[in-house]
Amino acid sequence: SSGINAEYGGHSATKCPDFVSYTRAALSKLKLSSENLTDDVIVSYEERFGEEGRRRLVVFHQLRTVLARVIEHVVLTDRLLFLLDHGVSARVVRAFDPVVSPLCYAIVACK
Numbered sequence: 001s002s003g004i005n006a007e008y009g010g011h012s013a014t015k016c017p018d019f020v021s022y023t024r025a026a027l028s029k030l031k032l033s034s035e036n037l038t039d040d041v042i043v044s045y046e047e048r049f050g051e052e053g054r055r056r057l058v059v060f061h062q063l064r065t066v067l068a069r070v071i072e073h074v075v076l077t078d079r080l081l082f083l084l085d086h087g088v089s090a091r092v093v094r095a096f097d098p099v100v101s102p103l104c105y106a107i108v109a110c111k
Helices: 021-027 040-084
Strands: 091-096 103-111
Touching: 021 040, 040 091, 040 103
Parallel strands: none
Antiparallel strands: 091 103
16 A cells, blocks of 8 residues: 555544554544454555545545535524524624634624
């Protein structure tokens, strides 16, 4: 297998020498057991889904990144308008630094 680089995503990706190590580290981080998953099975997944799987993953992450704020704003606007339509005083505020997460807004309401 080829070495793992940032294409696989996550902060620990560059620390893994191969896909097997990356998979085991990712499963561990997610607190999922990999004891019944052999290295051969992991390698077979990489071979089966390798380049095409990476391309799809990149497209998914790009779409998620582009659409996350738009979807968040649509949902917040919908909820805000619902509250306002029902006579509740409400507004959208930034709850924390957007550098931490771009999904950082909250609705504050008083009835």
